[in-house]
Amino acid sequence: MALPFRRESSETDRMLALSDGVIAIAITLLVLEITVPEIPAGSPLSVLPDLVFAQWHEFFGFVLSFLVIGSYWVNHRRIFIHIERHDAGIVWLNLLFLLMVAFIPFASSVFATYPDQFGIMFLSGTLTLTGLTLALLWSYASRRELLEEGLGSRAVEIQAARFLASPFVFVLSILVTAFDPGLGILTWLLLIPINGVLQSRLAENLEESDGESEVEATR
Structure with a gap:
């Protein structure tokens, strides 16, 4: 009975295709x-241009949600690059992540229709939960030792920080929006420098790990 599950645990193509x-x-x-x-x-x-420009919040919500979903896809891809096998927990956590991703268009629509305090908080809350499911997926895979061999603990920690960066920014946005909705929206821009710094540190760590591996291989 264990053999079919072993074959299933090494098959990730269908799960990635669904994702x-x-x-x-x-x-x-x-x-x-x-x-x-x-x-x-x-x-x-002649009033049409004014009407179109008056929809700036709809365009902003679209661009933001597109970029966030795109970044979540990139992070999701990076998770499964390092996962060598999976179990039932990975499958269900991945479905939970997809559940939140599928809900983002509705949250974006709420923000576009009501770009006030509630709309900003609703979209930020949805993006927070989406990011947390991705962070939970990575945490589960690392704790269950489902990641590829040779991936250093420091790289795992940096990746975890990357996955938690988005939820942190959106939680901050919710708190700031309670006092100033405009400033709450601006806090979303923090994602750019935070992700840039963490990506740089991750690249440096992986380069150092590759260098150490090459040195050990020549001994």
Whole structure:
């Protein structure tokens, strides 16, 4: 009875195909939430540019959600690059992550329709939970020793910090939005430098690990 499960634990293609499909659909649905403005009866066509620019919050919500989902896809891909095998826990945690990804278009639509305190908090809360499911997936894989051999503990820690960076920023956004919604939106921009620093540290760590491996191999 154990043999079929062993074969299943080494098969990740179908799980990754499902993940890529759900993420691709979620990204596509984002643009469908942007409505085409209607020119009021009796108004000239020249008011259309003003109506389009008045939808700045819809475009902003689309771009932000697209980039965040895209970054989650990149991080999801990086997780499964390092996972050599999986178990039932990985499968269900991955489904939980996809559940949250599939919900992002609705949260983005709420923000686009109500770009006030509630809309900002709702979208930030959804993105926080999505990021936490990804961090939980990585934590579970590392604790269950499902990662590839040779991946140093420091690299695992840096990756964990990367996966927690987004939830941290969005929780901060929720707290700031309670006092100043505009500033709460601006806190989302912190994702750029934080991810840049962590990516740089991860690259340096992996280069050092590769260098040490080559030295040991020549001895």
